Amino acid sequence: MKHKLLSFLLGGAILTSVAFAQERKITGRVVSTSGQAVSDATVVVQGSNVATKTDANGNYSISVSKGGKVVFRSIGFEDQIVTISDQATLSVTLSSSNSALDEVVVVGYGSARKVGSVVGALTKVSGKDIGGKPTANALEALQGKVPGLQVFTSNGEPSTTQSIRLDGVGSLSGGNTPLYVMDGIPIGSGSIVSMNPEDFESVTVLKDASATSIYGARAANGVIYITTKKGKAGDRATITARAQYGWSNLANRKPQERFMTRAELQGLWLETGYRTQAQIDEINRTYPNDFKWDEYYYKKNVPIKQYDLNISGGSEKTQYYISAGYIDQEGVMYRSNFDRITLRSNITSKINNWTTVGLNLGGGYDRRQTNGWGANSTNGGLSMFVLPWFSPYDAEGNEYYDKAIPGWGRYNPKYLADMNPSPSGNQQFNPTAFIEVKPLSGLTLRSQAGMDYYNSRTSIRRLPSYDGAKGKGTATEEYSQGVYRTITNTVEYKNIFKDVHEFIVLGGQEYSDYRQDDFSGSSGGLTDDRLILLSNGTIDKDVKQSIDEYAFQSYFGRISYNFDQKYFVDATVRRDESSRFGKNLKGANFWSVGAMWNAKKETFLQNVEWVNDLRMRLSTGSQGNSGLGNYDALATVGTNTYDNAVGWGISTPGNPNLSWEKQLKTTFGVSANLFGRITLDADYFHRTTSSLLMSVPYPYTSGFAEVRSNAGNLVNNGFNLGLSAQIFKSEDYYLTPYINFGIVNQKVTEIFQGKDYWVVPNTGVSWAVGKPVEFFYPVQAGVNPDNGLMQWYLPGDNISQSTQDPNRVTTIFNSTALQQSTGIKRYPPFNGGFGFASGYKGIYLNVDFAFSKGKYLINNDRYFFENPYNFAGNNQWRDVLDYWKKPGDITKFPKYGQVNQFDSGLIEDASFLRMKGLTIGYNLPKSVFRGQNFFRSARVFYTGRNLLTFTNYSGPDPEVDSNLTYGANPNTKQSVIGLELQF
């Protein structure tokens, strides 16, 4: 069977050659470069179905004719082909394949290069780790896969976009989102959810100065480079079709289960005297239920469907990849859904010996709706205030639909969703075209143009039949168009002198501009559900419009040199001019220098067999963050209306000196491949951000609350590690575990106005010199057992130090006077992921975990749900039963009648470990497909997302990326089954 399978696998159906010459038996041994036997290596006669395997000692024997070619292959090694002459024995040494190093990447303009020859630090995540997930946004696939990259999904909306941070938080209010570039063209992070992850060949995260400085004023947060799939030349096209179907649920229902039952809540009401027994009896007569509301507001088992079809192929001259995809996902909360159709066509053609042209067209149409009853709404985030004895069903079991639920006084969430539709339709279009000319050997001229375009329409209605405003429907139509255009021209010259001196010189120019054009119209007075266009309205007719623009003009260059693939150096420069910068500033200049040493090339390592590869890199350079508003630099006057006439009033204070945030990043890294099995990537980085973009607070007497300015410095340094191993490897089974993580330390070194600290108002977050961004809040000292009052520590003279002296406490709350450092970091210092890929025969199992440690949140839900006096009359978590009743009681909560405050009691450890992905699949054996050449392969699989969450956080979702959270639409989990066929 093994033999048969192998012969099928390797020989295919090509058995045209029947001219058997004299066959003879050849024997030998297959060893690795370290001399170890390679067992289970495949030995096959090329162009035949003759194949065998090596035994445990690496020995084999096979029949082959003279002039035949024998191929030796084993996972983790380079193939070796030997032409047979007269020998009877043939022993071969296989060298480890560093396929990762041979992979090609595109690094900041210029032509593609092998990963191993790039000085810049980068991590590439390949398409197989991105496609096929039960989530619309490709970005989530990066979670836990890239050392130093923190990826969080903050909510359960199917159309959400993840928050991404590389190497910590380098900007306090200039934004921390990386620059996204797809096939050389910058795109907005919000566009990615409109694209099919299946179309991504790879996503490469560019990390250090050598890799990012060439992107200049937008590169401080790193660059995420998306490469879409290309066709591969072959005699026959490859068609892949896949269908997936599954269900979504809340990732974690524990917080919902904290709410009290009828008996518990009534017990509390009686005990605190909030209600008398007689009143409780009355309630029980009127509302004899004990309803589980969480499953009413947060649906169960909502469907998700995904279909993908792609075809790739081509000839030597022209390659194509075309694809179509569809996803339809419903959210767990009402009126939350997303469906998306995508199409892509990527064509590259070599029109003559020196000219290549390419056109990538990616487009899609998606429809989305999000739950509109926000975090602060008792129809949304605070719906769990509902008392358990109310019920959405009447005595006959009929659901209340178009009238308020008795007692609760609010409509059924489904009714609200039905009556208040707000669907958006978004057209996304991402074309990229290039022409590349090589007029001389080594010289490449390239012009590329592309854009990121969306066109979004939202139709918001309150239907006239809505019971809450009967006959008074409203209509709003919103239109938004964004065009982000980029044109890039580069010249690259590449040459090798004396076989060892390789130079690549690159120069280029780039112009990009963005224009967003929005308008909306609305009308009211709609009376009939059949007549709900804007023009059917009779009153409140209103229009709005806004236009936002910016532009960048840039020049850049790079020189790369390597000596014999052993010593590499490169240097980059970039100049950016932008419409966003203040009048007093012309342009921003950026630079980097970097070096890499390929140690394996040194003679002293050449014979160290367990070291297959060892490289060290060091780079330093500057980048910018241009996350200032489009017109923040200008002092402007806007309009308003009085008595149907236009009025002019001050809009923005302006700042003619407003500039980009400046970053200097230095990275030292080591990457290695050991024993042919272990891959290691480690780096240490140091980021210094200066001229921090801040909304510097001003006294209100100035007429402004804040002015966008450059002030302050921030330092981040840390360590990233990626480690993977091939523990078992053979054609039949494999197990490759991995771990990636990043540790980062942050320190504010200077802020505005020479202050030592600034507590950002109403956030609980402080920027204090010499410390990371921290939570500053009044610090609880526990409930005084004698009087049942909450106590807080009195801050010391320096509130940047946490002062917790049991002898200095107060029971009088004051949010400003008691605020002080809690010693808790705002940003999680330790993030990463681990997992493994494994397989046995046709069965495979892949598991991916993501984690964050040292992550804290102000759990504002607890202010609502653990505040039985302040929110009396609403349901609460049962934790509140632990309150002070009599002297001597040691309790979590003070005596009834005290308001629980915004203090350190709400700050909770939201560290988590989440099983982000679990895939079990089965590849049908090849024998199934024998005898036909239509199907190539087939597999069935199960994929789960967020199946397990481990956290001590009590709120709905620990993954929320914020300082404070309440009423989150929490993350969901998916279980999906799928079928994939290849033709």
Added chain:
Amino acid sequence: MKNFKNILGIILLGTVVQSCNIDKFPQDKIELSQSFQTVEDAKNWDNATFSFFRSRSYGIYSQVTDVQADQLNAVQDFGNVYGDEHRWTNFLSDNYSIRDIYRNYYSGINNLNTAIKGYSTIVPKNDAEKTLLNQYIGDAHFARAYYYLNLTLRFAKAYNASSAESDLAVPLVLVPDLEAKPARATVDAVYKQILSDIAIAKTNLMSQKGKLAATRFTIDAVIALEARVKLYMSDWGGAANAAVQLIKEGKYPLTTTQEAFRKLWIDDSGDEVIFQPVVSRPNELPNTISTTYGYSAANKDYRPGFMPSLWVINSFSNADFRKSVYFKEVTVGGQSLDKPQKGIVVNKFAGSLVTGLNIDLTTNYVTPKVFRIAEMYLVAAESYFKAGNEFEALKYLNELRIARGLTAVSSSGNSLFKDIKDERTKELIFEGFRLDDLKRWGEGFQRRDPQLPFARTGAEYADKKVEANNLKFVWGLPANDVTINPNIVQNPGW
């Protein structure tokens, strides 16, 4: 072929040196430096003076102090909206109401300062333009006086002639200066500035004759503001003169029937009104006072956050035209009520379904009645009383009482003062005057007599007792300014 290759190469290189325009300007805004070129520009700034004035009337500007005072009780389901203000205990300097009121008055002042400065750079082309420009200057000074009065009422002790020169009020900012870190001016200095602005407004608006329900500042509005300011300054003669001047002018007669009084409040008839900003749907909507109303269309009942205490309702006799206009008995619902039941809500700002401002009663849009003649009667009565002229005091008190369907009183001495205070409290109820009146009268309070079972009970709510010397009668300056501006001294108790 070789040539073509080279030409193509040159074209590609050529595009490298193309130059592109990177200047981008907003299209819905203009640069400040370009905005004071003509009197037509000044007119636009003047319109904004009114637009900003409208957005600084009613809403939090009157509602918050009433919630803090003694006439309203939080209901069980009030959701902690204005909870700190109502309880006093945790009413702190980072409170949003404090922040918003302070910040918005100052951003209004910054606009006015910018306009006043900009107006001085415009050269009018002719006399007509000159007249217009003077009017705009008058409008700006009027609005600035009004904002400074309200800031001082909130953030300073009541005017006391003996300590006004040392009591701290708010910083006086009279020219736009982004980098300024002004210290607090004294109560005396702020009132002097207010009077100086009023004087300029008086000169410049002399030809803007008053009329009923004016929607631009008139000379009468200036006089009404003067009367109010001088009352707060205990300038009894000045206050009485200003108030009586308006009363005697006869342009703003008191309504005399129940129906006319109802229309004045509910249907925005404009009677008795000296100044009110324009309001209209959909772009010129006013702030509302709806926390005391809370109509729920879903439940067809009312869910106010605060309800008036019974003693307040009962202080109005049944003959009083105001009672049925200011209050309404309705069905009150709520999750914590075991079932909906009858209760009394504030109806004064319910809004009308006939003015076109409201489609249903969930919105409560009404025209803010910023200056009304009834206030002038009360200013006159109190000022004459304080000046020792009980005859005139009684006269104006009784004219108002009779217009409201009541009989004349003939009290004297402290009893007359109490009658005047009670009348003021009733007439101006929930318009934002109560807390300032208690403060200047030196009175504390004891909340009492809540409507049950709706109201929250307990020492922090329905039984709240506040002494006259409670430091939180005077609001603390917002934490932001105390932190950012080293020259700011915080009020005691904050």
